[in-house]
Each structure stands twice: as structure tokens, then as C-alpha cells.
Amino acid sequence: MSVKKVLVVGGAGYIGSHNCLALAERGYQPIVFDNLTNGHAEFVKWGPLEEGDIRDRARLDEVFAKHQPDAVLHFAALIEVGESVKNPVAFYDNNVIGALTLLSAAMDAGVKAFVFSSTCATYGLPQQVPMDETHAQAPINPYGRTKFIIEQALKDYSTYKGLRSVMLRYFNAAGADFEGRIGEWHTPETHAIPLAIEAALGRREGFKVFGTDYDTRDGTCVRDYIHVLDLADAHVRALDYLLAGGETVELNLGTGTGTTVKELLAAISDVSGRPFPVEYAARREGDSTSLVANNEKARAVLGWEPRYTLHDIIQSAWNWHSRSNHVL
Numbered sequence: 606m607s608v609k610k611v612l613v614v615g616g617a618g619y620i621g622s623h624n625c626l627a628l629a630e631r632g633y634q635p636i637v638f639d640n641l642t643n644g645h646a647e648f649v650k651w652g653p654l655e656e657g658d659i660r661d662r663a664r665l666d667e668v669f670a671k672h673q674p675d676a677v678l679h680f681a682a683l684i685e686v687g688e689s690v691k692n693p694v695a696f697y698d699n700n701v702i703g704a705l706t707l708l709s710a711a712m713d714a715g716v717k718a719f720v721f722s723s724t725c726a727t728y729g730l731p732q733q734v735p736m737d738e739t740h741a742q743a744p745i746n747p748y749g750r751t752k753f754i755i756e757q758a759l760k761d762y763s764t765y766k767g768l769r770s771v772m773l774r775y776f777n778a779a780g781a782d783f784e785g786r787i788g789e790w791h792t793p794e795t796h797a798i799p800l801a802i803e804a805a806l807g808r809r810e811g812f813k814v815f816g817t818d819y820d821t822r823d824g825t826c827v828r829d830y831i832h833v834l835d836l837a838d839a840h841v842r843a844l845d846y847l848l849a850g851g852e853t854v855e856l857n858l859g860t861g862t863g864t865t866v867k868e869l870l871a872a873i874s875d876v877s878g879r880p881f882p883v884e885y886a887a888r889r890e891g892d893s894t895s896l897v898a899n900n901e902k903a904r905a906v907l908g909w910e911p912r913y914t915l916h917d918i919i920q921s922a923w924n925w926h927s928r929s930n931h932v933l
């Protein structure tokens with residue numbers, strides 16, 4: 606059987622690069638398409654890099670014609686909730702126009718399987734926790750809305766155009782390759798775990814907790830942190846599923862366990878053995894109180910289950926950040 610080629614769009618980024626590693630380990634050939642605005646050429650280690658922007662249809666057509674991929678994994682997007690509130694135009698341009706351009710190019714090139722990075726941010730405020738896939742989708746920030754729009758397009762394209770897709774609603778991606786080859790490297794970094802680790806390493810003055818008056822067990826936001834390699838495993842399974850004829854489906858990817866910001870900071874101090882200064886600040890606009898997954902559907906459809914604990918997440922992230930000298 607010939608090796609299946611997968612176009613990994615946004616594959617030079619954090620989650621995309623860990624997916625390339627998992628694809629290569631499981632017998633797929635990843636081909637990265639990335640404009641390198643937020644990605645890193647040195648993270649592209651398991652296949653070729655094609656530089657390009659998803660809003661550039663001619664460049665997409667060229668790459669589809671050259672590689673003729675069997676499937677597409679689409680990670681490329683602007684990702685920060687807070688930034689989406691400040692600059693929604695850039696988010697709609699990249700996450701909606703870009704994704705729709707990519708989808709048209711993929712369908713015209715005959716691609717029949719598409720895996721989309723969606724997010725629990727499409728749910729908005731929790732009506733019940735944990736949330737399953739039937740939870741109302743009422744995003745509370747432009748980032749979540751851009752992802753929700755693409756989910757709706759994917760459902761229409763599935764019904765009316767025959768493009769089968771898996772929409773993976775990740776909760777909070779975290780952690781890194783245990784061998785330290787790649788890791789989380791966003792510039793500027795806005796995510797809680799890398800920022801707290803940088804504080805523990807003494808590379809930042811401290812960590813600011815955004816909001817202590819939420820209706821949660823200690824007043825800080827609750828999130829479901831999931832290891833990036835567990836996400837990658839789910840993507841490979843989603844590909845296997847689609848290539849075997851599986852129908853369009855949306856699936857939560859989370860552990861089912863919620864952690865408050867305060868609990869997260871305590872766990873990071875514990876793993877690192879280095880306490881760091883913590884400041885309590887105002888809420889960050891666009892943040893939901895609590896986002897925790899019910900992951901039963903992904904378990905049932907993909908036979909997937911998360912393998913790594915919060916401790917594994919922090920330990921692997923700590924290894925990556927303490928060894929690497931990149932600037933966040």
C-alpha cells in the first residue's frame with residue numbers, strides 16, 4: 606500500500622508540528638504548508654515545507670497539484686482569544702476567509718478528508734460542565750465565532766459537496782514532545798502554562814492571574830489542559846477514520862478534568878521546585894468561566910483516550926522551556 610500523503614496546514618506551529626511527528630510515526634507522509642508568521646521552519650522535521658498563505662489560492666493550487674495529498678489537517682489560524690477582541694478583522698480574514706479558500710482549493714483538488722482544529726471556545730459560557738458536543742454553541746469572542754463559522758461551512762460542504770470532515774474541538778493544548786525536539790513557542794506568548802514556567806525559570810518577573818472573582822471553587826477560571834501528543838494521537842485516528850469512510854463528526858478533545866488557574870500554578874511550582882511571584886489582576890476580556898470536556902464521543906468514535914496527566918503536561922513543558930533558549 607502506498608504511503609498516504611497529508612497536507613498539514615499550519616504544520617510549522619505548535620500543535621501542527623506535534624501532529625507531523627505523530628503522522629510520521631504512524632506511517633503517513635506529512636507535507637507542511639505554512640506562511641511562517643507564527644511558525645518555525647526548524648519545527649518542520651518530518652517532511653517537506655511549502656511556504657505559502659492559505660488566503661493565496663494560486664499558491665494552494667500549486668501545492669495541491671505538486672503533492673496530491675489524500676487528506677488535509679488544518680491548523681493554520683490566529684489563536685489568541687484576547688487578541689481577537691482587539692483585532693477581530695485579522696481573525697475573520699485569516700480564520701474565515703483563509704479557511705474557506707483552503708477548503709475550496711482542497712475540494713477542487715479532489716481531497717475527500719479534512720480534519721479541522723476547532724475549539725471549546727465555540728461553546729462560550731458553560732451551561733453545564735463538563736460539556737458534551739450537544740452543548741449550545743454561543744461563542745463569546747471573535748476567535749470562537751470564526752471557528753464556529755467554519756464548523757458550519759464544513760457541515761454544509763459535507764451535506765452538499767461530499768467533503769467529509771472531523772471537527773476536533775480542543776480544550777487547552779499544553780505540554781511538549783518528551784524528547785524535547787519541538788515544543789510550545791508562540792511569540793508573544795499568552796498561554797498560562799508557558800508563562801508560568803518562564804516565571805519559575807526567572808525569565809519573567811512573575812505571573813498575573815486574570816480574575817479572582819469567577820464563580821468557581823477558588824474564584825479563578827477553570828480549564829481542561831490536554832497534552833499536545835494526546836491531541837496528535839486523536840488527529841491520526843481521525844484521519845484513519847475518514848480514510849476508512851467515516852462520516853462527518855464533531856468531537857471534543859479534552860481530559861474531562863478541570864483545573865483552576867491557582868491549582869495550575871501550584872502544580873507548576875511543585876513540578877519545577879521553584880516558587881515564583883504571583884499577582885492577582887483584573888479579568889481578561891473574552892475569557893469563559895469554565896471549559897471542561899465530556900470526551901465520551903471521541904472515545905467511542907475514535908477509540909481514543911487521553912494518556913497523559915497534568916503532571917506529564919507540566920513536566921514535558923518544563924523540559925522544553927528550560928532547555929530551549931528561544932525568547933517568548
Ligand SMILES: NC(=O)c1ccc[n+]([C@@H]2O[C@H](COP(=O)([O-])OP(=O)(O)OC[C@H]3O[C@@H](n4cnc5c(N)ncnc54)[C@H](O)[C@@H]3O)[C@@H](O)[C@H]2O)c1
Nearest residue numbers: 615617618619620640642643644658659680681682722778
Ligand atoms: N493552543 C491551543 O490551546 C488551542 C486550543 C484549541 C484550538 N486551537 C487551534 O489549533 C490550531 C493550532 O494552534 P497552535 O497553538 O499550534 O497555533 P500556532 O500559532 O503555533 O500555529 C499556527 C500555524 O499556522 C500558521 N499560519 C497562521 N496563519 C496562516 C496563514 N494565513 N497561512 C499559512 N499559515 C498560517 C502559523 O505560521 C503557525 O505555524 C489553531 O487553529 C488554533 O485555533 C489551539
Ligand SMILES: O=c1ccn([C@@H]2O[C@H](COP(=O)(O)OP(=O)(O)O[C@H]3O[C@H](CO)[C@@H](O)[C@H](O)[C@H]3O)[C@@H](O)[C@H]2O)c(=O)[nH]1
Nearest residue numbers: 684685686724726776777795796797813814815826866892
Ligand atoms: O497570563 C495569564 C494567562 C492566562 N491566564 C488564565 O489562564 C487560563 C488559560 O488561558 P490561556 O492559556 O491563555 O488559554 P485560553 O484563553 O483558555 O485559550 C486557549 O485555549 C482555547 C480553548 O480553551 C483555544 O481555543 C485557544 O486557541 C487557546 O489560546 C485563562 O483562564 C486565563 O485567564 C492568566 O490568568 N494569566
